[in-house]
Structure formats: structure tokens, C-alpha cells
Amino acid sequence: MLLYSETSDFLENCFIPPPSPSVLDDVLKKLQNKRVLIARSKRSARTTSALPRGKTSNCRQDGSQVDEQPFPLVLKGFSHRVSEGRLTRSLSSVDKLWAKLETLATDIRRCMEEAGLQENGLKLFFVPDAESVGESDIDDSASDDSFEGGDQRTGEGSNSVAFLGFDGLTAPVALSLDEVNTVQNRERLVQAMRESMDGDISRNSIYGISIEDDRVSLWYSTRNTTVKATSFSYVQRPDLLIRVLVSLFSADRDALGYESHITRLADGSYLYELDRIAAKASNLKSSQRLRPKAGPKQEPSFFFKTTNFVSAGNSHIWKAVEVMSKSNLKPKHRGREVILKDTWVDTGSATEFELQHQLFQDIDILKQSDWESLPILKGIPPDREEFRRLRGYLKGDTYKSLFLRYDERMHYAGQSTKSLSPEQVWNPANAPGVAHTLAGNLEQHCRTTTRPHPLKVGFVPNLCLASRRRCFFVFPDTCKRVSDLPTLGDAMDVLNQAYYALLLMFCAGWVHRDISDGNVLATEVDGKWIAKLSDLEYAKKVPWNVQRSPEPKTGTPYFMAYEIQSSNFICPPAPLPPTLTFVVWGKVEYKKRKEPPACVVHTFFHDIESLYWLILWIITSRVGCDASEAAAQIVFTSTPTPARYNVLRGGIPASVTSRLHDSVKPIASALEELQFRLFQDYFRNTPDMRMDSINYAPICAVPLIFFHTIKAFRESWASLCLRRPAPPIEAPHTLSQSSTTCGPPSVRVLTGSGPRLSKRKFLHDATGSSMGHLPLEGRNGGQAGPSKRMKTSYGSEGNGCVHGHFTRTNNSRSLSGDGSLMKVKLQASSSLKTP
Helix, strand or coil: CEEEECHHHHHHHHCCCCCCHHHHHHHHHHHHHCCCEEECCHHHHHCCCCCCCCCCCEECCCCCEECCCCCCEEECCCCCCHHHCCCCCCHHHHHHHHHHHHHHHHHHHHHHHHCCCCCCCCEEEECCCCCCCCHHHCCHHHHCCCCCCCCEECCCCCCCCCCCCHHHCEEEEEEECCCCCHHHHHHHHHHHHHHHHHHCCCECCEEEEEEECCEEEEEEECCCCEEEECCEECCCCHHHHHHHHHHHHHCCCCCCCECCCEEECCCCCEEEEEEECCCCHHHCCHHHHCCCCCCCCCCCCEEEEEEEEEECCCCEEEEEEEECCCCCCCECHHHCEEEEEEEEEECCCCCHHHHHHHHHHHHHHHHCCCHHHCHHHCCCCCCCHHHHHHHHHCCCCHHHHHECCCCCCEEEECCCCCCECCCCCECHHHCCCCCCHHHCCCCCCCCCCCCCCCCCCCCCCCCCECCEEEEEEEECCCCEEHHHCCEHHHHHHHHHHHHHHHHHHHHCCEECCCCCCCCEEEEEECCEEEEEECCCCCCEECCCCCCCCCCCCCCCHHHCCHHHHHCCCCCCCCCCCCCEEEECCCEEEECCCCCCCCCCCCCHHHHHHHHHHHHHHHHHHCCCCHHHHHHHCCCCCCCCCHHHHHHHHHCCCHHHHCCCCHHHHHHHHHHHHHHHHHHHHHHHCCCCHHHCHHHHHHHHHHHHHHHHHHHHHHHHHCCCECCCCCCCCCCCCCCCCCCCCCCCCCCCCCCCCCCCCCCCCCCCCCCCCCCCCCCCCCCCCCCCCCCCCCCCCCCCCCCCCCCCEEEECCCCEEEEECCEEECCCCCCCCCCCCC
16 A cells, blocks of 8 residues: 655654754754755756746645745755756766765765764665666565565574674665656555565564655555655755665664564574563562562563575464574574564454464353253253364363464564654645556646645545554464365364364354464374464454445455455345244244444354355365366455355356265255355344344354264265365465366365465455445345245244254255154245345
């Protein structure tokens, strides 16, 4: 995302703080004594900055024009605009301009030293244009350590330490002799900043400078947002240019955007430092608690050297080994590898470490309560094996084995990045008729990037540069993702276990919000695969209060629930009767009503739907059946499509089922029953009904019935080997809202061989204006109801419990077992029409 800011706001909130005014004045005085700053000529004083004829030199925030007051002195060699003809328009002129800028930088450094201000050795890096160098010469150093994924080795076996300290600090500068090539000049700078960030993981952010003619623009880029300041003239305001260079040359490593707890090593690997978490007093021995306090003691840190790069995205996942210290890179524990996660969170938001701690606290509280009477569990008979298994997980800390746990001895949460409020930044794309900065439109009424007037139609004032912080976590267990397990039997066993972890979260009032192939993991213990539900980055407690503002879309697109993708409810707009009964594994009634949310809120439905898409993807695309893999591509898209909705509404299409591997057809049949019940519950639960947890009891039992059902056919599919499909030739680094990418999902992994596609998440505003709408008939006059075979009613018949599997009748679907028939009926409103 590219945002814009006034230079004054940029310098105050986004740039490096300047030295004290007295030191800066001293530097200016010494530059004047050295004749670097000289008196402004009368002609120069009368000349305004490079503007079209009849225009003034700057703009207020509302776009109106204002004169720029010149500084009384000018820089020698920079007293005139380049476009006035003082330099010839040739390639050598760019070199000459760059040489003059380097000379100025040297003079400023000398004056800083004389003023007692230590300089850091930062070098200005000239960004050449395409005509002056070959493509391969643009930034070799930046690309040496960039990774495309795929478990690459990074300096394995090396114990040498070569700290790239201040000698490695650079700031890119892009030059243009006039404003005709503004677009290309700024694009080169943005590309150089991006390559520097990609080529060095230790960078949190980077500063850059672009100069066109005499106009200077400052840039600040993080890993997800770039901010450009309005330009100023070095002819009119040389003091601003000097202030910028003094700040760059005197800033410490942290202020220049480097992470203090990451060191880039000479072999291309990285050294991560994690802070030790002090042990609680209750966990210390009595002798330790009785020792007198000798003042604060700095706990020793943990150090990890990266060995394998696993995947990138919002998070960087590494394999790493713990080493002795920052100066001694000898591995501990015989070089046993662990997983290290390097991620970003919004400042003020809980980290994954904190979220897991909160979740476990809530589950511990749940254990002490009468949890067996929870309304959400009413659909599971207490005498069922599934319920007994749930009891087993809630004995002691057994439930923790279902989650991928962090090493609780250590973590790191860094300093927050810069932030700008909505009043301090804007994006011209949000205002009609306002040109984009990179377009370099000289016909604009002002050459600086102007802020659209807040009163203009179409102005969107809610943009901002959000402050974020960087966090590191270590996982002692190395795992495989579920689709990398040896057989389909292993995968289904792990998914079954993972659903118990989800069910425990539901009982504690939490939703995961990112069930995907990369987050359902497994580790092998005594020859058996144990599920590890991971990535609680977006997990949260279900807000049972009224939602009046949209939530960000979160999740891995190919497994994301359709309502979340489209930001539209599947249920009909008209409320259903207040009293309803249903039978799944028992009888449940609900009578309460609560005020409905104003937008789609992530609930238990959506996590279960993500599990459905994950199972469907595995049995179509990971069992070595090319025909079903190709046919399923129409379903697994990054945006909500009619085909995807039709699968959720009407079942797996015949074009896919006819191409399924014969061994998985029983699973597909049972999966269709899960899909049928899921869509039925979507449709009958209006937004206000979703605010009551008892209305989720039927669907929370259905996945357990699915796993119970497929056991009867286990011999036909359990030994089927899983294989990884061939990745696309080119994996995109970003996921556009408007794109529709078909094929195998791109997900995060923790182990395995071969190229990996990065995990991607939607983090857009949940209004979903560009995400499309539900393909329902009568959208404006009332949404369509379910088809005839799906329009059944819930009633009191068939109260027997299910001890068998799914069956299908001619006109409806039912659940049967041991001679008991469960009829599922829905007392639908007479206003609902059948399409």
C-alpha cells in the first residue's frame, strides 16, 4: 500500500528524530564557514521552485496553493535547478549531480564530527536507471540472500561471525535531471527499497530519497506499507536537505530500521536473539525464593542460528539451531533443529504467545466448570465414545497436546514501527480526479502530491500507517502439515484429532479463524501421528455482543469460509420462528433472541466450513489422482465464485465426483452430508440466532459423525498414499482481491522437501465491496431458499441417538444407525421461496 504525507508530518512522525537544535545550528554554522552554505543571490531569491508557469511552489493539505518561504542561504553547487541548463542533459550529468551530492554528504559528515556529533558510516546508495547499467547489475548484493522458498540451506556448518554493522548501512537515492521522468525515477527507488527489504530479513523498515530536478521527496517503507512525503526544493529549502542528511548520518541502527535482535551473518544466515522469560516465584525452589535481592539482574538471552528457510509471507518460518551465545556459534543439543517463527502483529494487539496463554487459561477455567452441560454440546450424547474422548482431553493438561505449543521460556516482542494517523496520510486513489504520485502528472495544479479536500465527494479519510511490532517464537516440535503425511489414513486420523482441539476452543468460546493445510500439523510419537493445531495469530473469543463494524477477513483463501470471503450472509433476511427443535445426537431447543450483528462475524460455522474445504482438497488433490485434481480447480479459488458457492449449497459437482479416486468415494459421500448440514444450518440461523451458542450444537456434532461414518470404509482408503501436486511455474508474491487464481492452494508449511508456496491471508476490510456477492436469486427482493431436497424441517420425530453412519433417501437426507432413523426438519417461514 502506498500512502502520502505532508513533509512536516513526515519529518515529525515518520522520519528519524533530528539532533538537538543547538547541534544542528552548529552544523549549519560550520557549513557556512566552509562556504558550503553561501548567500542567496538576488536572482535565486526571486526564482520559485520548478513549477509550471504562473504556479506557486507548494500546497496546503486541502490542495490550495501557498508560497514556500526560502531559506536565506543556499548550498554551493545546488543554488539553481538542474533543468535551468547548468548541467547538460546527458548521462554524464547524472553522474555529475551524484558526485556533487556525495561531496555535500562528505562536507556534512566533517561538520558533524567538528560539532561533536558522531556519524554512523551510512552510505548513500545511488539507484541507477535501466539505461546506465545492465539488469543484472542493479542490486546484486540485495538479491544474494533473498529466498524463493523451498527449505534452502543458509550457511550450514559455519561458526564464523561477521557482524554487518554500520559498514552495511545504506539509504537508496534515485536521481532524475528533470520532472519528465518522474514516474520511472520513483519506480526505481521503490523497487530498490523493496529489494533491500527482501534481501535482508534484519530490516524492519527503510528510508529512501528521490530527486527530480530540484524537488526532493522522502520515503519510508515497511514490509507492507510505503509512505511518500510531499516534495520540497533543495534550492529553496537547503536547510531541510541538511537536516535530513544529518539525521541519516547520525542515527543508530535501530532508528534506521534494523532489528536489534537479528544479526545477519557473513554466510547469509541470521542470528536471532530471544529474551528469557523470568520464572514465576511459585515455580522457584524455596531456596531460590529466600535468596536476598542483589539488584536487578539481566537474564541471559537465547540465540538461534537459522539453518533452513521454510516459508515466507506475513511470517518468516525458519529451521534453526540453538547456539551458545552471540559470539560463540557452536550449536547446543547436538544441533537439534527447532522451528522459529518471525512474525508481525499490530501494536496493542496480543501476540500469538499471549493468545495461546489466554486460550489455555480459558480452557483451564472450563475444566473447573460444569462443562458437560454446555449448550453447544447438547448434540453429543454423554455416553458416546466421542464424549468420553472429550472428557479425556480435559483431564489435567492433556488438551495441550493437541496444540503446537511455543517454548514458554522465551519470546521477543520488538519496538513499534512508525505510525501516522488518518489525518496525516492520504491516498489519491480514494479521491476522484486526483492524480497518483507515481504518475508524475505535470498538469496537476501543484507538483507536490496534494491531499484531497476532506469535503470532496469520494474522499476516504480512514487510511493510516498502522504501528506494528515484530515478534519471535520458538517451537520445540518439528511437524509435518497434514497433507504431507504418508497416507490418507494418517491424514484423517490427524484431522479427527484436530477437530477435538477446535471443539475445545468452541467450548471455551474461541474461534481459530485460519483452519488450513498449513495450520493442521502432526508430529510422530511412538509410530503414531499426533495432531498439533497451530497458528493462533488470528484466534479470538467469539464476540457475542452486537457487531457494528466489519472485521478484517482472515484465513488462507482456498480454505476460507464463503461468508467470510464474500462478506455476505447465506441465511435469508427474514427471521425464522423464535422456537425451533432439532435432533442430531439428542434433542435441543432454543428460545432466546439477541440483536443481530451488522456484518458477518467469524463463528464456529466458519471454522467447520474451513475443515470441510480442507478435507475436500485432500481427497481431490493429494491422493495422486490427476483427473480429480484438475476438476477441483474450479472450486479452490482465492475469491468467492458461483462454483464455490454451488458446492457449499448443492454438494460436490458431478464433474468432480465422477473423476474421484475410487477409494475416496465413501469419504466424499459422507463429506456431502457434512456439507448439506452445514449449509442447512447456515440457512436457518439468521444473524440474531447466531448470537446464541446453543444454535451451534447440531453442527458441532456433525464432524464427529463424519469421522465415525468413514471408519466403516477405512480399509478402502486408509493405505492410499498422499503426494504433493506440482507447484505452479510462478507463485505470485501478493494476492489481489480481484484475482481468481485456480489450482492447488498456496499454504504455509513447517517441514518437507521441494519448493513451497507462501501462505497468504486476506486482511481487507470486511465490507467486501470488491469481493463479489452471493449468487442468490432475488438478491434485492429477498434471498432464495434452499432447493426442494434441502428444504426439510426440524421436528420432534426420531429422537433416537445415532450409532451408525449417514444415509440418503430419495427426497431428503437423513441420519441412521442401529435401526434408528433421525429425520431432520426445518419449520421454514412461508415467505421463503424455492428457486
